[in-house]
Amino acid sequence: MYVAVKGGEKAIKSSLKLLEKKRKETGTKSIEINQIKEQLSFAVDRVINEGSLYDKDLSALAIKQSQGDLVEAIFLLRAYRTTLERYAYSTAIDTSKIIIKRRISASFKDIPGGQILGPTFDYSHRLLDFSLMKEDEINSYENINNQEPKNKEFPSVIDYLNNENLLEQEINNLNDNPFDVTRDPMKFPASRDQWMQILARGDEGFLLGLSYSAIRGFGSKGTHPFVGEIKYGIVDIFISPDELGFEICIGEIEISECQMIDQFAGNKNTPPQFTRGYGLTFGYNERKSMAISIVDRALKSEGYGEEIKFPIQDQEFVLYHADNVEAQGFVTHLKLPHYVDFQGELNLIRKLRNEILQGKKL
Amino acid sequence: MKTGFNFAYLDEATKRMIRRKILKAVCIPGYQCPFGGREMPLAYGWGTGGMQVTASIIGKQDILKVIDQGADDTTNAVSIKNFFKRVCNIMTTDRTTEASLIQTRHRIPETTLNKDQIIVYQVPQPEPLRKLEPKEKETRKLHAYKEYALMHVKLYEEISQFGSVIKTWAYPVETNNRYITDPTPIPKFDNPKMNNMEALQLFGAGREKRIYAIPPYTKVKSLDFDDHPFEIQTWDECCSICGSTKSYLDEIIINNEGKKNFICSDTDFCKSNLEKNK
Numbered sequence: 001m002y003v004a005v006k007g008g009e010k011a012i013k014s015s016l017k018l019l020e021k022k023r024k025e026t027g028t029k030s031i032e033i034n035q036i037k038e039q040l041s042f043a044v045d046r047v048i049n050e051g052s053l054y055d056k057d058l059s060a061l062a063i064k065q066s067q068g069d070l071v072e073a074i075f076l077l078r079a080y081r082t083t084l085e086r087y088a089y090s091t092a093i094d095t096s097k098i099i100i101k102r103r104i105s106a107s108f109k110d111i112p113g114g115q116i117l118g119p120t121f122d123y124s125h126r127l128l129d130f131s132l133m134k135e136d137e138i139n140s141y142e143n144i145n146n147q148e149p150k151n152k153e154f155p156s157v158i159d160y161l162n163n164e165n166l167l168e169q170e171i172n173n174l175n176d177n178p179f180d181v182t183r184d185p186m187k188f189p190a191s192r193d194q195w196m197q198i199l200a201r202g203d204e205g206f207l208l209g210l211s212y213s214a215i216r217g218f219g220s221k222g223t224h225p226f227v228g229e230i231k232y233g234i235v236d237i238f239i240s241p242d243e244l245g246f247e248i249c250i251g252e253i254e255i256s257e258c259q260m261i262d263q264f265a266g267n268k269n270t271p272p273q274f275t276r277g278y279g280l281t282f283g284y285n286e287r288k289s290m291a292i293s294i295v296d297r298a299l300k301s302e303g304y305g306e307e308i309k310f311p312i313q314d315q316e317f318v319l320y321h322a323d324n325v326e327a328q329g330f331v332t333h334l335k336l337p338h339y340v341d342f343q344g345e346l347n348l349i350r351k352l353r354n355e356i357l358q359g360k361k362l
Numbered sequence: 363m364k365t366g367f368n369f370a371y372l373d374e375a376t377k378r379m380i381r382r383k384i385l386k387a388v389c390i391p392g393y394q395c396p397f398g399g400r401e402m403p404l405a406y407g408w409g410t411g412g413m414q415v416t417a418s419i420i421g422k423q424d425i426l427k428v429i430d431q432g433a434d435d436t437t438n439a440v441s442i443k444n445f446f447k448r449v450c451n452i453m454t455t456d457r458t459t460e461a462s463l464i465q466t467r468h469r470i471p472e473t474t475l476n477k478d479q480i481i482v483y484q485v486p487q488p489e490p491l492r493k494l495e496p497k498e499k500e501t502r503k504l505h506a507y508k509e510y511a512l513m514h515v516k517l518y519e520e521i522s523q524f525g526s527v528i529k530t531w532a533y534p535v536e537t538n539n540r541y542i543t544d545p546t547p548i549p550k551f552d553n554p555k556m557n558n559m560e561a562l563q564l565f566g567a568g569r570e571k572r573i574y575a576i577p578p579y580t581k582v583k584s585l586d587f588d589d590h591p592f593e594i595q596t597w598d599e600c601c602s603i604c605g606s607t608k609s610y611l612d613e614i615i616i617n618n619e620g621k622k623n624f625i626c627s628d629t630d631f632c633k634s635n636l637e638k639n640k
Contacts, residue, residue, distance in 0.1 A: 008437035012444075075405070082401035085373060185396035185571035188499045316497055326569045329406025333486070336408065336438050339612050340431045340468050340627050344530030344549045346613060347595055352524060 023067055036060035039138075045254075045283030046070060050324060051077025052182070052201040053084075054253050054282050071203075075325050082182070088239045089178070091247060095257050095280075096155045098233040102286075105157045106227035107261060113151045118232060120286075158228035158259050158276070167274045168264070190315050195299050199292045200281060202322030208287065210312045211294035218310045219298055225277060228259040232284055256281045260293035267305055275300065370417040371449045376400055380418035380573070384564060387575035392537030393505070394488050399571035409442055410568030412465050412484035419480065419564075420446065420463060425453045427461035432469035432610065432627035439467070456630050468531075470552040472609045472631040475561035477578060483546045485567035488574060490534045490544040510542050513585065521590050530595065536583045537576055545582075551594045551610045556582040599624040604635040 037044055037060045047059040051074045059077060066072035102118025105111050117123075161167040179194040181201075187194070199207060215224065234254050238247040260277035264270075277297030279289035298312040311317045321327060368374065376398075383397040402410040420426065426446055430439035434456040442465065443454050455461050458473040467484040475481060491501045494512045504512065513534060520528050527533070533550035537543045545553055546565065556563065556576060563576040576582060586592035600607045602623045609631055611624040626632035 008435055008440035009444075012437055012441060078401040079403040083367065083371070083373065182400075183398040185398060186498075187396070188497075316499070320498075325401065326406045329408060329410070330486070330569055331407075332405060333407030336467075337431045337436055338468070338547075340549055340610065341531040341547050343611070343613055343627075344551075344595060347597075348528055348530045352528070355525060 019067075031064060033057060033060045033064065036063055042284065043068075043070060045285055046204060046288075047073045047077055049282045049285055049288065050074040050201050050203065051081065053077050053081040056283075071324050071328050075328070078325050086183075088241060090250075091238045091240055093235045093237060093255070095231060095235060095255065096153050098154055098231060098235050098255075099252075100151070100154055100231065100233040102232040103154060103230065104227070105229045107229075108157060108160075111157050111229075113154045119284075154231065156229060156259060158261055161261075161274060165273070167261070168276060170276060170278075186319065188315060189302070190299075190319055192296075192300075195315070195319055196278070196280070196292075196296065198319050198322055199279070199295055202292075203324035203327065204285070204288045204291070206322050206324070206327075207291040207295055210298075210318065211291040214294055214298050214310065214312045219294075219312055220301060220306055220310075225294060225297065226261040227290070228261045228276075229257075230259075230286060230289070231255075231257045232286060254283045256283065256285045256289040258286070258289040258293040260290070260297060262297045264304055275304070367449050369422075369450060370420050370446070371402070372400060372414065372417045377418040380414055383573045384415065384419070384575060387564070387573050388562070388577050390541075391576050391580050392541030392543040392574060394567075394572040394574045397571055397573050399568050402568065404442070404445070406569040407486060408438060409465070409467060409484040411566030411570075411573070412467070412482050412568075413442060413445070413566070414568060415482045415564050415566035415573065416446065416463060416465050417449075419482075420450060420452065422450070422452060424462045425455050425460055426450075427455050427458065427464045428466075429464070429469060429471070429628075429630075430467045431612075432471075433629040435629065457634075458630050468547050468549075469610070469627060470548055470555045472626070472628045473634070474555075475559060477560040479561040481559075481561050481563050483548075483563065483565045485544070485546050485565045485570075485572070488544055488565065488567040488570050488572040490532075490542050505541060508540065513542055517585060518587070521587070526590065526593075527586070533592075534585050536585060538580050538582075542585070543574065543576070543582075549595060549610055550584065550592075553582075553584045553592070554594065558582075597624060601626045601632060601635075604632045604639065606632065606635050609635075
């Protein structure tokens with residue numbers, strides 16, 4: 001009789017087979033992990049961010065296994081990451097010591113060290129390139145006319161504003177025991193380290209929409225943030241094991257960083273000042289780092305004593321709903337059977353209707 | 363059998379952390395303990411909290427039963443059971459009486475549980491006040507002050523509008539005369555089973571990162587008013603398979619004209635009942 005949902009064992013097996021069949025429908029060549037890593041590098045970078053595991057090989061594997069469903073790939077990477085042991089916390093990275101690949105400021109025409117456009121879609125014309133439909137073998141790219149920046153240090157541009165006290169001080173006291181969103185349950189009011197981690201692994205689309213809402217009108221009134229500086233490059237990661245007592249470099253990672261300058265009207269204790277919004281991501285995720293910097297600034301509203309009026313300023317609204325592994329799980333759980341609960345509703349609505357209909361007859 | 367994963371998937375330190383939270387939860391019945399919930403290879407909202415609780419307390423001797431909507435053979439229950447088979451290499455069962463550990467979604471088995479059993483509920487939203495107050499910061503305060511007027515007013519309003527409380531599942535309970543607790547989306551039909559249950563009741567909410575517990579023999583009272591006492595669902599029909607008139611029934615449409623049949627939601631109970639009657 002009733003087989004739609006029950007009798008799951010066989011159905012699951014067949015479903016997995018069908019999924020695998022979908023990947024091999026006409027038997028095209030299997031994509032190599034390296035091809036995904038290089039030719040779909042932006043997808044790989046999105047997945048290491050939201051999967052919060054800096055491993056481009058595994059990210060590419062997850063993308064392959066999920067057949068290009070990036071939220072699924074992020075989920076796969078998270079479910080792997082959670083089984084890994086925690087050996088150490090790194091010391092804070094220093095983004096002024098960076099092998100720079102791209103660096104621009106929209107607030108200053110020229111900056112010490114120069115503006116470096118680097119690789120970007122920004123000035124490409126968004127016209128489909130039909131030659132890629134049938135591309136010949138890709139030859140390793142010649143390093144043509146590529147001037148490597150000479151500088152090894154790129155101090156934060158917006159700190160120049162500090163000399164006049166025009167800009168709020170960034171927090172100097174680094175917490176030795178930072179909040180760890182992968183180990184600690186959410187708490188409110190949230191601390192900045194907590195929300196920065198959540199934003200770093202939050203869903204890009206959600207954060208982009210939120211940041212858009214703020215600059216379009218659902219944010220603090222009248223403000224238009226300025227990009228103080230955007231950087232994309234490679235930084236070293238250090239750990240400082242207790243038994244050694246000094247720092248050792250354990251590797252390097254690519255990062256994107258955005259420093260946004262925003263306004264603050266001032267209050268009784270503080271004269272008007274520029275404020276900061278900060279965004280940092282793994283890999284090349286410039287759009288997301290910009291979105292984070294706007295959300296970060298909005299989440300600081302409460303601390304500035306600003307009126308909390310819009311969703312982006314609301315800690316619980318933003319932080320509880322930014323994670324796409326959580327969000328996709330809970331939204332899709334609606335397709336699990338709910339017939340026990342629905343039966344309750346059915347009984348109730350019949351009872352309520354009967355009572356009303358009988359009442360009318362009287 | 364080698365699985366490539368630690369016994370029950372989670373590492374031992376994580377399991378210990380969760381067990382400590384469970385102990386705390388048992389000490390404060392109905393109180394929602396925050397815990398460092400981990401990501402699981404199952405989607406959030408599909409039972410990750412229950413899975414973490416199960417993973418941290420399961421031992422090699424345990425016999426596991428997993429049900430979803432009362433049934434052992436629903437896809438998600440099968441999937442969770444297979445997961446534990448794979449990472450624990452343990453025995454599983456469909457029989458409520460044989461199980462030492464029961465993980466459930468949306469039902470309590472019809473068969474009375476005993477003191478040697480533990481039931482682990484999957485919890486989508488641990489906060490019974492969430493629909494009334496969206497902020498966690500506020501609801502924690504409300505619990506701390508035992509300030510539950512919001513909930514009582516809500517129930518009162520339902521009675522004044524509809525003549526009765528219209529909550530049919532996840533019907534709120536008061537645990538041990540103290541905390542208002544979400545019984546998870548079980549039908550209110552199951553609420554009375556929670557009261558003075560011999561088995562330990564553990565609740566895991568993965569996405570919301572909360573664990574709570576109801577120790578054995580604890581008073582669990584469904585919220586009501588003297589002039590509007592709590593009532594459970596009843597059916598005019600009986601189970602069309604085993605004939606039971608005491609179990610929670612699922613309604614099934616059996617033909618295109620919309621003809622209905624009713625069968626037990628608890629598949630093991632239905633099967634046992636049928637065998638007994640033969």
